[in-house]
Amino acid sequence: MKANFRQSMAGLHTWAGLLPGWLLFAIFLFGTTAFFQHEISRWMRPELRSYAVSPVALDAAGQYLQARAPNAGSWTLSLPSDRGGDALLVSWQSREGSGGQGGEADLDPATGRPLLLRDTRGGWFLYRLHFDLHYMPVMCARYIVCIAALTMLVALLTGVVTHKKIFADFFLVRFRKGQRSWLDAHNVTGVLALPFHLMMTYTGLVTLLFTVMPWAITANYDDDDAYYAAAFPSGPEREASGKLAPVRPISVLVARARSEWGGGEPGYLRILNPGDTAGVAEMWPKMGALGTSSPSLYLGAADGVRLPSGAQAGVARQTQHVMVQLHTGAFARLTLRWLYFFAGAGGAVMIASGLVLWTVKRRARLPDPDRPHFGFRLVERLNIGVVAGAPAGIAAYFLANRLLPVGMEQRADWEINCLFIAWGAVFVWSSARPAKRAWTEVLAACAGLYALVPAVSAASTARGLFPSLHAGDWVFVCFDLSMLAMGGAFAFASWKVVVREPAKSARRKARGRAESAA
């Protein structure tokens, strides 16, 4: 019974790990970059040189909106994170029925003057890619990601049962032992960061809770809208009075929010009916410290009087909020963010080594190793195409950011296309080559692409590695050094594939035979 249980768990682990494995690898990889999405955005917007939002800029934003769109139905201000990376984004929407046009503008976070930034989605895109995927409807992507995450949870739990010796062999890695080494690498990256993997997979599912578990809503509410109205109460409804009154300076409204939230920063502002005595300023907080959440705040836009807001979030919503905070790691300061990053990278290595292990294990048992069956070849090609292709895509995304002309039409979309073109190219290339050669070549190509990023950046902007070092701009310095480190890591991996001795198992068998004969 016991052996049967473990065997069935092993089977489940193999297939629950393999089938969504490639998608999970991509999710882990892009999700791991998302811990540094603001820093990536900073690097991808080299024209942006100031990051913290000043009161001067907030007031200038208000004046800008007043000048550009005095009769708009609403104004919105999106405040950049305190880690920077984004401009102070203002936009306006025309009043319903007025036939006017909406618009938006990037403002300098320090001065409030309009900025000309290259069109890019920055680190935000890599973050969205890890649960919205791309080239498909968002909801469809989220179903796929949810199912993959559920399978991941199954694979993690069955993995603990399957690799029963992980706790007995907790500290053990045996290198240069073929299949055994892959198994150890898989176990070690899995077990050492197991709390992280379990937490991430579970809280990841919680962030997309109602995608696969909509029944809590359908059982208790008439429709989705009724649920959202109850769970996320909207602010006070005030009709425009038609009497004019100027909007209070934005910096005053923001300062008011700070004091109401005990230091919490607003991340998003919307002013309904600006310029009217009945205008309403709605403010939503940024993600704060772990375990804290502030309710949105409503003020009279003209008089600054606090307006009643909806009900406080219930216990379930607060619990969900903490889980989302744990998942995004936005509360983490620099040291802890690097720990998140390394654990995430460990997760990607765990998935990759598990995928490779599948082929290593089966290669020895192939009837004819020179002509493997279709399934084996498919897995082998997908492994190369995804494990080396996705990182190559990220490098291409960064390179495109520097190389595409600044005035190009739909530039941001083309940066993203470049990511997938490079990824696709790795697939095509690797499918045309013998497996070992393909690994060597695409890993070397990855190394080259990553090494190129700082070089191209230095050649195309004034913010290369050395000027940044000189200016003490540590985000740019660390970004460039991280790219070089990635390049080094891929070069090392490529070299390891070259020097690897493939006939290990055959030789061991021969030695065993010789010993038994003696």
Added chain:
Amino acid sequence: MIDIAVLLLVLAGFGFLLMAMPRHQQDWLKRKLSQAHAHSLRLSGLVMLAAAYGVSGRGLGWAYGTVAWFGWLTVAAAIVVTVNTNCGAIMENFRFRPSRKRDTSHHLGRKSC
């Protein structure tokens, strides 16, 4: 600062847990410790991991400290695994210097008594 203290504590904790395992005693000490010694090593290791949690929680706040503690656990375990994997090479280096070797064996002998 708190982070460094937590890291050192969990490193020591995992080091003790490593030395509580007979297989690794064989690798590092070239002999096996008694059951009682292994038991007290394991206990000390666990106490250190728990102490690190206390330090992390008191120093960084219990919510933040818990997340940080898990992170440092992973890092420390990874370091101990790396060191243990290179056990052969590290022992080799000791063997090259005879005077050092005497020191270590003396030291280790005292530690295990």
